[in-house]
Amino acid sequence: MKILVPIKRVPDTDQRVRVADDMLHVETADMPFVVNPFDAIALEEAIRIREARSGDAEVVVIGVGGEEYEQELRTGLAMGADRACVVRCDTELDPWNVACILQQMVGRESPALVLMGKQAVDDDLGQTGPFLASLLQWPQATFASRIELQGEMLTVGRETDRGIETLTLPLPAVVTVDLRLNEPRYASLPSILKARQKQIEHVDVRELGVEIQPRLQVLKMESVFSQRRCQRVSNVDELLERLKAETKIL
Amino acid sequence: MRILVIAETDGVGLRQGSRSAVQFAREVAAKNGAELQLLVIGYDQRAVAEQVAAYGPVLLADAPTLEHPIAERYATVIAQAANNTHASLICAAATTYAKDVLVRAAGLLGGTMATEVVGHEWSGDKLLLRRPMYAGAVTATVTLSGPFPTVTVRSSAYPAAEPLPAPEPVTAIDVDANLIPVTTQYGGLASKANTRPDVTEARIVVSGGRAFKTTEEFEQYVGALADRLHGAAGTSRVLVDAGIVPNELQVGQTGKIVAPELYIALGISGAVQHLAGMKNSKVIVAINNDPDAPIFEVADYGLVADVREAVPELLDKLA
Structure with missing residues (x-):
């Protein structure tokens, strides 16, 4: 079987993002990028499925964007993807x-x-997975925290607001993953070196015949700063007094 | 113009989060004169739909195949209803339900969608939407262009709509079982019995973090204080990852987004991902033994103390 893992490159979540002067982007100069953490979990799960099948699966990572995707795709190869492909697109x-x-x-x-x-941690939109499933008319399971594959059937535990829901769905399918599915491995040095030798396949978006019509347009970005000034209280009595006097909640 | 609100129900009536979506829809309708309709989907939901009708006219899609919220089935129904009513806007609360079902429906309708909306404004006739990005470090103003614009709103950002003076009618819509994909099967829902309100619906939320090492400890301190204040218990990602607290309680960028009147953070350090889920609470109290914990940067009141000493004292003095 073949497993496709689309990955997005996003600013490192440990970094503080700043809005650029054009107020349409965030400042990316000197910003380290990483594989979107949720996509790394998806890739880890794909590799584990291949391992559970004694290698009888091909894992392909796909990036969509510019030349800069090479770095994250090599990370994917170093983690254990069999092939990597970038769809070149400058818009x-x-x-x-x-x-x-x-x-x-x-x-x-x-x-x-x-x-x-299940989402990219830059725009936090969470749309690409279900959109893709709807376009393919494939079954979907979102927010997976458990995936079991038996023959052509998937059993997926989903993290919902109300608890863990279980779905059974046939392949082919689109599954989006949540935090607690697994912990992605770190690539070993030998595999990082080996990944450097591998070819990354290039596809020009124009070959695919997709018409790029923007649906969601960002008009403006603004940084958000906390307006609060923390008032330190010295003990529980003072805390309760001030809460009662100043907030009327208690 | 018609606005279709996708109603999320709890077996009795409209969930509180959906009332915020109704509020958003009413505010948009007040500007552009659109008619508002709520869509209830499920099986044997007539009585529930009658309750939902307190908030506006209801379209009811009721069929055995719709007993459980399976995305392929519900999305098909939503897309059909949007087409049949010529909906100019579709909206719902930003819950895991909408993030699954409604995003797929928006895909079937052409992919025009903004999620997690926290505010809106008008530029002439054009609806501009505000939504957070980068775990709330940035607010973006966005606009949608394409068929069937679809929006999910954060219930923390819009007040719960009030019921109308008199209920509106419920109209059943045809569900063509032949058009509904039935490949995916529902295998049940496992949720811990929770006697407390949901974190997204409570006036007061008490959250516990890394300071608590076991489920019993979490209950003894966080649960007890939540109960004393008739509030909800919440948590940060660490305790959910460690299996100490169920994931439904997680507050943060990838968990639930809350904005209660009072948020009490106990032994929570304040990672950016957690702050993204609670920093819009009206009043924030932080108790942590680390005076440099980032949680104090977003708190209104900060107490540097061991939660194991401060919480029993609070329980005692709030008795």
């Missing part, structure tokens, strides 16, 4: 555009399973 893309591009890549690659993060 800005929203989740709908990315889903349409991925739909074409699914057509080319014919995977049995697409595994991806």
Whole structure:
């Protein structure tokens, strides 16, 4: 079986992001980028599925964007992906555009399973997975915290607001993953070195015949600063007194 | 113009989060004169739909195949209803339900969607939406262009709509079982019996973090204080990852977003991902033994103390 894992590069979550002067982007100069943490979990799960099948699966990581994707795709190869592919595209893309591009890549690659993060931690939109599933008319399971594959059937535990829901769905399917599914491995030095030798396949977005029509347009970005000034209290009595006097909640 | 609100119900009536979506829809309708309709989907939901009708006219899609919220089935129903009513806007509360079902429906309808909206404004006739990015470090103003604009709103950002003076009618809509994909099967929901209110719906939320090492300890301190204040118990990611607290209680960028009147953070350091889920609470109290914990940067009142001493004292003095 083949498993497709789309990955997005995002600013390192430990970094403080700043809005750039154009107020349409965040400042990326000197900003370290990483594989979106949820996508790394998806890739880890794909590799574990291959391992559980004694290697009888091919894991393909796909990035959509510019030349800079090479770094994150090599990270994917170093973690254990079999192949990496970048769809070159210089225009800005929203989740709908990315889903349409991925739909074409699914057509080319014919995977049995697409595994991806439930959201990217830059825009926090959480749309690409279900959009892709709807375009393919494949079943979907979002927010997976447990995935079991038996033959052509997946059993997925989903983290919902009300508890863990279980779904059973046939392949092919799109599954988006949540935090507690697994802990992604670190790539070993030998595998990082080996990944440097591997070819990254290039596809020009124009080959795919996807019309890029923006659905969601960012007009303005603003940094958010905390307006609060913390008042330190010295003990529980003072805390309760001030809460009662100043907030009227208690 | 028609606005379709996707109603999330709890077996009795409209969930509180959906009332915020109704509020958003009413505010938009007040500006552009749109008619508002609520869509209730499920099986044997007539009585629930009658309750939901307190907030506006209801379309009811009721069929055995819709007993559980499976994305392929519900999205198909939503897309059909949007097409049949010529909806100019579709909205719902930003819950895991909408993040699953409604995003797929928006995909079927052409992919015009903004999630997690916290505010809106008008530029002439154009609806501008504000939404957080980068775990709340940035607020973006966005606009949608394409078929069937779809929005999820954070219930922390819009007040719960009030019921109308008199209920509106409930209209059943046809569900063509032949068009509904039934490949995915529902295997049940496992949730710990929770006697406390949901973190997204409570006036007061008491959250516990790394300071608590076991489920019993979490209950003894966090649970007890939540009960004393008739509030909800919440947590940060660490305790959920460690299996100490169920994931439904997680507050943060990837958990639930809350904005109660009072948020009490006990032994929570204040990682950016947690702050993203609670920093819009009206009053924030932080108790932590580390005076440099980042949680104090977003708190209104800070007490540097061991939660194991401060919480029993609070329980005692609030008795």
